[in-house]
Amino acid sequence: MAKQGAAPDETGRRASAAPVRALGSEEGGGGPLELDRLIHERVRLGIVSALAVNGSMAFTDLKALLNATDGNLSAHARRLEEAGYIRCRKSFEGRIPRTDYELTGRGRRELEAYLDHMEALIRATREG
Numbered sequence: 088m089a090k091q092g093a094a095p096d097e098t099g100r101r102a103s104a105a106p107v108r109a110l111g112s113e114e115g116g117g118g119p120l121e122l123d124r125l126i127h128e129r130v131r132l133g134i135v136s137a138l139a140v141n142g143s144m145a146f147t148d149l150k151a152l153l154n155a156t157d158g159n160l161s162a163h164a165r166r167l168e169e170a171g172y173i174r175c176r177k178s179f180e181g182r183i184p185r186t187d188y189e190l191t192g193r194g195r196r197e198l199e200a201y202l203d204h205m206e207a208l209i210r211a212t213r214e215g
Contacts (some may be wrong), residue, residue, distance in 0.1 A: 103166045125170055130155055130163040135172060135198050143176075146186040164188060172197060178194040 126132055134155045144152075150160050154173055167173045172194030176187045190198070
């Protein structure tokens with residue numbers, strides 16, 4: 088998602104050049120000022136946020152952090168992986184399977200764009 092808008096403000100963030108519009112499509116935002124609905128869903132936002140802060144995380148750690156079931160976390164992680172937002176690595180610790188996830192460059196850019204949009208929405212709401 089390309090960033091558009093005014094020059095960075097004193098915090099280094101870009102101000103929105105136009106009012107915030109409705110939610111975008113399921114596979115990312117429908118335009119530069121629309122929310123990325125792929126990230127906007129609670130569990131998926133939790134996954135990308137946790138990975139942005141922690142780098143790499145094991146499936147079991149994400150599951151505990153997000154209070155998700157195996158199936159729910161797997162389904163949401165698969166959507167993010169298919170979109171190229173996260174990378175999945177499977178390995179073994181002894182005979183025990185281990186699945187680790189990490190945020191991709193694209194995932195980090197999309198999360199930054201999502202956060203910028205949410206900040207613009209908050210500013211517009213408070214100024215409204």
